[in-house]
Amino acid sequence: MDITAGQLLRHIDDPSDLRKIDKEKLYQVCEELRQYIIDVVSVHGGHFAASLGVVELSVALHYVFNTPYDQLVWDVGHQAYGHKILTGRRDIFHTNRKYKGISGFPKRDESPYDTFGVGHSSTSISAALGMAIASKLKGEHERQHIAVIGDGSMTAGMAFEALNHAGVANANVLIILNDNCMSIDPNVGALKEYLTDITTSPTYNKLRDDVWNLLGKMPVGKRFTRDMASKLEASVKGVVTRSSNLFEALKLRYFGPIDGHNITKLVDTLQDLKDIPGPKLLHIVTTKGKGYALAEKDQTLWHAPGLFDKITGEIYKKPVNAPEPPKYQDVFGETIIELAAANDRVLGVTPAMPSGSSLKFMMEKMPDRAFDVGICEQHAVTLSAGLATQGMRVFCNIYSSFMQRAFDQAVHDVAIQQLPVILCLDRAGLVGEDGPTHHGAYDIAYLRGIPNLIISAPMNEEELRNLMYTAQLESNKLPFVIRYPRGQGVMPDWRRPFKAIPVGTGRKIREGKDIAILSIGHPGNFVTDAIKQLVIDGLQPAHYDMRFVKPLDEALLHEVFRQFEKVITVEDGTVAGGFGSAILEFMARHGYKADIKIMGIPDRIVEHGKPSELYRECGFDAKGIAHTVMEMMKNKITVVA
Ligand SMILES: Cc1ncc(C[n+]2csc(CCOP(=O)(O)OP(=O)(O)O)c2C)c(N)n1
Ligand SMILES: CC(=O)[C@@H](O)[C@H](O)COP(=O)(O)O
Numbered sequence: 001m002d003i004t005a006g007q008l009l010r011h012i013d014d015p016s017d018l019r020k021i022d023k024e025k026l027y028q029v030c031e032e033l034r035q036y037i038i039d040v041v042s043v044h045g046g047h048f049a050a051s052l053g054v055v056e057l058s059v060a061l062h063y064v065f066n067t068p069y070d071q072l073v074w075d076v077g078h079q080a081y082g083h084k085i086l087t088g089r090r091d092i093f094h095t096n097r098k099y100k101g102i103s104g105f106p107k108r109d110e111s112p113y114d115t116f117g118v119g120h121s122s123t124s125i126s127a128a129l130g131m132a133i134a135s136k137l138k139g140e141h142e143r144q145h146i147a148v149i150g151d152g153s154m155t156a157g158m159a160f161e162a163l164n165h166a167g168v169a170n171a172n173v174l175i176i177l178n179d180n181c182m183s184i185d186p187n188v189g190a191l192k193e194y195l196t197d198i199t200t201s202p203t204y205n206k207l208r209d210d211v212w213n214l215l216g217k218m219p220v221g222k223r224f225t226r227d228m229a230s231k232l233e234a235s236v237k238g239v240v241t242r243s244s245n246l247f248e249a250l251k252l253r254y255f256g257p258i259d260g261h262n263i264t265k266l267v268d269t270l271q272d273l274k275d276i277p278g279p280k281l282l283h284i285v286t287t288k289g290k291g292y293a294l295a296e297k298d299q300t301l302w303h304a305p306g307l308f309d310k311i312t313g314e315i316y317k318k319p320v321n322a323p324e325p326p327k328y329q330d331v332f333g334e335t336i337i338e339l340a341a342a343n344d345r346v347l348g349v350t351p352a353m354p355s356g357s358s359l360k361f362m363m364e365k366m367p368d369r370a371f372d373v374g375i376c377e378q379h380a381v382t383l384s385a386g387l388a389t390q391g392m393r394v395f396c397n398i399y400s401s402f403m404q405r406a407f408d409q410a411v412h413d414v415a416i417q418q419l420p421v422i423l424c425l426d427r428a429g430l431v432g433e434d435g436p437t438h439h440g441a442y443d444i445a446y447l448r449g450i451p452n453l454i455i456s457a458p459m460n461e462e463e464l465r466n467l468m469y470t471a472q473l474e475s476n477k478l479p480f481v482i483r484y485p486r487g488q489g490v491m492p493d494w495r496r497p498f499k500a501i502p503v504g505t506g507r508k509i510r511e512g513k514d515i516a517i518l519s520i521g522h523p524g525n526f527v528t529d530a531i532k533q534l535v536i537d538g539l540q541p542a543h544y545d546m547r548f549v550k551p552l553d554e555a556l557l558h559e560v561f562r563q564f565e566k567v568i569t570v571e572d573g574t575v576a577g578g579f580g581s582a583i584l585e586f587m588a589r590h591g592y593k594a595d596i597k598i599m600g601i602p603d604r605i606v607e608h609g610k611p612s613e614l615y616r617e618c619g620f621d622a623k624g625i626a627h628t629v630m631e632m633m634k635n636k637i638t639v640v641a
């Protein structure tokens with residue numbers, strides 16, 4: 001379907017075209033940009049509400065600053081659709097997040113306007129500050145560096161670390177705090193309350209507006225005006241904010257809050273700030289989902305709604321004829337409530353993903369026992385460790401790729417002290433359209449080397465439930481990782497009574513004689529499908545669902561390597577140091593020799609696309625596995641491990 005951009009937008013191939021437009025007409029550019037985002041995302045999918053909220057900001061930034069020479073860094077990047085459309089990607093925007101299409105996030109090799117690759121939050125201030133310091137060292141004193149960061153992303157440790165440095169770095173960096181009071185779910189924490197205080201204080205806002213108006217009327221030189229402005233602002237802030245200004249205390253000049261949907265005000269303010277050197281922060285207030293009423297009303301639902309009818313607002317669901325398997329996240333969300341009902345020491349923790357992890361079910365039912373701690377993966381893990389010291393059985397649910405942030409906490413705070421924290425790593429494996437920043441590719445490899453850690457992966461919903469049950473038993477004294485993928489499992493009828501799974505035991509799913517296939521986690525289902533085809537072709541593969549990467553089921557592995565000369569391992573993690581590598585180490589330790597092929601995510605960056613497209617590309621979908629078996633069966637030469 002052809003989607004046409006509005007009259008002005010269709011001529012903006014680059015920000016230099018935007019800069020030729022009269023300031024008075026920018027509101028029309030904003031309207032057209034907003035409409036274009038709605039038109040394309042409703043048909044092609046992607047993140048939605050966040051980009052609508054920064055339409056005016058995106059236009060103003062490219063209008064005022066000399067991008068790409070001036071460097072603009074978007075935090076997370078899920079809100080950068082307007083930026084992409086204005087910077088030469090309007091006509092390919094329909095390929096957003098599609099296999100071989102453009103990325104859903106800013107990406108350096110996609111455009112010179114994408115100064116820094118993003119996807120994970122709270123990196124923008126550090127990155128922009130790095131650029132600003134480099135410019136200073138190179139003598140590029142007029143060059144501007146802007147980080148756009150949301151209120152949710154500002155809650156992370158990384159953002160605070162960067163603010164702490166920025167305040168004393170004497171570099172030319174402008175931080176724009178886009179405050180919409182939302183993360184994916186409502187934003188949480190004391191910082192959020194502080195920002196609300198500043199934003200809603202009528203006394204402060206009136207005084208600030210008076211100061212700006214007064215300055216506008218003063219017939220004095222620009223620099224003098226700004227000096228006056230900063231002094232007046234500081235005194236206003238000192239008087240009327242409940243506590244002294246947090247950002248000013250960190251030696252950043254604080255401006256705002258201003259209405260982030262008033263394009264004229266934004267342009268004027270940015271123009272002014274451009275001439276003020278050094279580190280500064282502009283606080284803008286916006287509405288997530290701005291301009292699409294339903295999104296403004298339910299901002300969490302419309303964060304990334306899937307395809308929808310832009311007129312009626314109906315979000316399309318795939319038609320179901322029979323009972324569907326649940327999403328793994330929902331099995332987690334419902335199972336933790338059952339466990340918590342039976343064991344009052346069970347608690348839940350999520351760093352800012354209550355909806356994504358489905359911990360929100362427990363937060364609603366048992367608000368004292370389930371916590372959203374904001375985008376703070378490191379804190380989430382150490383908080384869980386602290387709770388565990390007091391005998392609590394904490395399920396800390398973190399997306400696999402975000403868990404990368406908390407590696408040290410897993411080692412230092414959890415494993416060394418043998419605290420039985422339960423780390424549920426959702427979105428393990430290839431997540432699909434979010435792409436390489438979000439693939440949970442590395443968890444097995446980076447966790448496997450940590451002593452004392454149990455690492456498991458369920459092949460289906462029932463195993464997820466039973467692993468969760470096992471992990472919270474008093475008899476378990478060790479930290480316990482349970483990793484599972486994004487999306488649906490395979491068992492519509494999944495609510496079965498709990499059964500403990502002895503730690504370090506796998507199961508033989510199918511007897512066989514020609515070859516053994518060892519799988520870990522959900523890809524075991526791809527193996528099952530592959531075997532259906534292989535049996536038709538006359539082969540008899542054995543299949544083992546290993547369930548644990550650590551400790552390995554050594555008894556089962558001895559059985560395998562005594563019986564089979566050909567072995568395949570399948571995992572949805574990197575082959576570099578993952579489950580297959582653990583099997584190779586086992587072979588080496590015990591002197592086994594076999595033709596072995598390690599299947600999983602290859603040791604390179606896998607881009608975005610539908611999960612099925614990516615599994616196919618990586619070769620471990622059912623077809624790929626069947627093909628590998630056939631190749632190994634006809635090829636007697638040792639296959640590369
Ligand atoms: C390290 C990390 N944790 C969690 C996420 C998931 N995530 C993506 S956007 C988002 C909300 C960000 O809120 P904010 O910065 O205020 O942006 P908004 O969506 O409100 O525009 C979260 C939690 C992430 N991308 N990175
Ligand atoms: C930008 C970001 O990090 C999140 O919005 C992420 O895309 C959510 O992923 P899920 O859709 O898997 O919850």
Ligand SMILES: [Mg+2]
Binds near residue numbers: 151178179180182187
């Ligand atoms: Mg926000």
